[in-house]
Amino acid sequence: MRQSLTQVMPTLLRHEGLWRGVYRHVDADGVLVDQHDVSVRCEFPEDGPYAYIQYNHFTWPDGREHRAVLPGILRDGKLWWDVETFHGYSWETEDGILLLNLTRKDEPGANFFEMITMGDTGEFRSRTWQWFRDGKLYRRTLCDEQRVAA
Secondary structure, rough: OOHHHHHOOHHHHHHHHEEEEHHHHHHHHEEEEEEEEEEEEOOOOOOOOOOOOEEEEEEOOOOEEOOOEEEEEEEEEEEEEEOOOOEEEEEEOOOOOOEEEEEOOOOOOOEEEEEEOOOOOEEEEEEEEEEEEEEEEEEEEEEEEEEEOO
């Protein structure tokens, strides 16, 4: 799987490891509506059905927690997900920017587009989500993450 992924999404492999950061959700006017910490582990199995597995652990200041496992398969030159809360795919630009187009299963009429960029050192990355409901922007998510382990 890694070899196939190397050919179609080579920059994605630079995201392997453990990342920690902060997610900030703002409404369409830029007003903060939620903020929480995150730990994200990105894995690329050598074999098995999945080309990529992401493990998320979200924590809020009030003690709430949420965990998610997001396995993806490689098909037609894209990474595809079909999990409990969303389905969709990711691809990579020739400049190494990762783009995702995801449709929410748990929020009728909602979808989001994500852009992931990484700094030159590979230690920091930024993720920006644009959320739409019935075609209208209603939220943005700003994710700032730092690699804490390879």
